[in-house]
Amino acid sequence: xxxxxxxxxxxxxxxxxxxxxxxxxxxxxxxxxxxxxxxxxxxxxxxxxxxxxxxxxxxxxxxxxxxxxxxxxxxxxxxxxxxxxxxxxxxxxxxxxxxxxxxxxxxxxxxxxxxxxxxxxxxxxxxxxxxxxxxxxxxxxxxxxxxxxxxxxxxxxxxxxxxxxxxxxxxxxxxxxxx
Numbered sequence: 001x002x003x004x005x006x007x008x009x010x011x012x013x014x015x016x017x018x019x020x021x022x023x024x025x026x027x028x029x030x031x032x033x034x035x036x037x038x039x040x041x042x043x044x045x046x047x048x049x050x051x052x053x054x055x056x057x058x059x060x061x062x063x064x065x066x067x068x069x070x071x072x073x074x075x076x077x078x079x080x081x082x083x084x085x086x087x088x089x090x091x092x093x094x095x096x097x098x099x100x101x102x103x104x105x106x107x108x109x110x111x112x113x114x115x116x117x118x119x120x121x122x123x124x125x126x127x128x129x130x131x132x133x134x135x136x137x138x139x140x141x142x143x144x145x146x147x148x149x150x151x152x153x154x155x156x157x158x159x160x161x162x163x164x165x166x167x168x169x170x171x172x173x174x175x176x177x178x179x
Contacts, residue, residue, distance in 0.1 A: 013064060020068030023056065024087075029094040030074050031101055031116040031128070035059070036084045038110040046104055046111060053100050056089040073117045080115040093138075094118045098131040 008016070024030070035043065050057045060068075062081035069075045074087070090097030104111055116123045118131065135143070 016061075017064050017068045020058070020060065020065060020087075021070075021072065023058075023089060024068055024072035024074045027056075027089045027091050028073065028120070029090040029092075029097060029116070029118050030077075031088040031090070031097065032077055032080050032114040033086050033088060033101070034084055034112045034114055035086055035110060038108060042108050042110070046108060049100065049104065050088060053096065054090075054092060055097055055100070056091070057086060058089075059084075059086045073120055076122050077115050077117060085114065093136055095131055095134050095136045098128050099136070102129065102132045 038046070047057050060081070062083075062085055065074075065081050065085065065087065066078050069078060069081075088097070088101065101113065105113060113125055113128055116128060118127075123131065
């Protein structure tokens with residue numbers, strides 16, 4: 001994506017809007033954040049953590065972002081594109097993204113949550129906190145597999161117990177007849 005700082009030609013702006021629109025179109029979960037007063041060092045560390053988590057992070061010019069958001073899930077956040085704004089896109093798991101963002105909000109005081117969209121629904125500050133306390137997709141899958149496995153283990157134990165009891169009774173009957 002072209003650099004957003006400085007002056008930009010009309011073609012450069014069109015290119016940025018097209019690229020942002022494509023990214024906004026391909027995501028289901030997005031978080032708008034403010035970063036006023038952050039140092040370059042803090043911003044670099046923050047970007048690195050977000051990238052490692054599989055998120056995309058773009059500092060955006062508000063007018064270009066509003067144009068790019070038209071027809072996407074981010075369109076409903078148009079009024080939130082004010083002041084220094086960045087967009088954190090979470091293509092997969094919004095719970096993991098919310099957990100990471102809350103951690104980063106605590107770590108970097110200048111990094112603040114503005115608004116977000118999760119599966120097409122606008123979320124506020126209370127919602128991101130609630131989202132962050134939910135188990136992640138991986139945790140839910142793990143719990144589900146445990147429940148499925150434990151049921152299968154109980155069935156296996158019960159059926160083997162019946163077979164074992166039949167074998168014991170059969171052996172006792174055989175021993176009685178042998179006497």
